[in-house]
Amino acid sequence: MTTTYAALLRGINVGGKKKVPMAELKKVLSGLGHGGVATYLNSGNAVFTSDSDDQDALADDLERAIASHFGFDVPCLVRGGPYLRAVAEDCPFPAAELEAKQLHVTYFSGPVTEERFAGIDQQAFLPEEFRLGDQALYLYAPDGLGRSKLGEVLGRPSVNKGITGTSRNWNTVLKLVELTGGA
Template sequence: MTTTYAALLRGINVSGHRRVPMAELRVLLAELGHRDVRTYLQSGNAVFTTDASDEDALAAALEQAIETRFGFAVDCLVRSGAYLKAVADACPFPAAELAGKQLHVTYFSQPLTPGRFASVDPAAYLPEEFRLGDRALYLYTPDGLGRSKLAEVLTRPALLKGITGTTRNWNTVVKLVEMTHRGTP
């Protein structure tokens, strides 16, 4: 069965470091046997179709191919279009009422438990807020991510030890859902 996936690369093309040109990423994904490869922005978002069904294996193959081609390691998450849509649909914040820079989703490599964030006092960061979803964290930052004190706390290595996460603003979340559902009812 053919499935459409999004590959979410972490920390590439930031301030000229760890450069992965999107044209080369598209070629690399095609060389891995994927079809209908498209990219979005320069920040490491790619959409493709494949008959494979193991997201972790797809991510591992892409990580290895990137390291071989570009000479540095890049963490990757691969998620199905159905998953991306479910995450967007489950957003606990009024997404339609907010600017894209105010709402973010951090996708994680595994489920998160509330206990992982027990040391974070949500009241200390209001009006910023976060909620946990299925392998996702929703983050509301009224002044944007760059000024967010809560985002700084939530990304501390001690809180995220042993898991991979990568964040996308709401505009990108919506665009990736659209891209992975192109041509589907």
């Protein structure tokens, strides 16, 4: 059975580092035998179809292909439309009432637990807030991620040790649901 997936690349095309042109990313994904390849924005979002049901293997294959093609490592996550839809539907914040720049989802490569974030005093960052989901973290940052002190703390390697995380604003979250047929 063919499934539509989103590939979420972490840390590309930011500040002139790790440049991955979307046309080249499409070639890499097509070269792996995937169909229906398309990209969204210039920040590491692609959709594709595959007969595989192993998201981790798909991500590993993409990471190896990117390293071979571009000469540098890029952490990747691969998620199917139903999962992306469930993450959007489970948002604990009133998404329809917020600007897209105020709401972000960080997708993780593995489970995220309360214990991982126990050292963060959420009261110290109000009105910013975060909530945990299924391998996802929802961040409400009223002034946007670029000015978010809580986002900065949540992104520290000490907090994310052992897992890969990559964030998307709410518009991108919804667009990836649409592009993967999860809508």
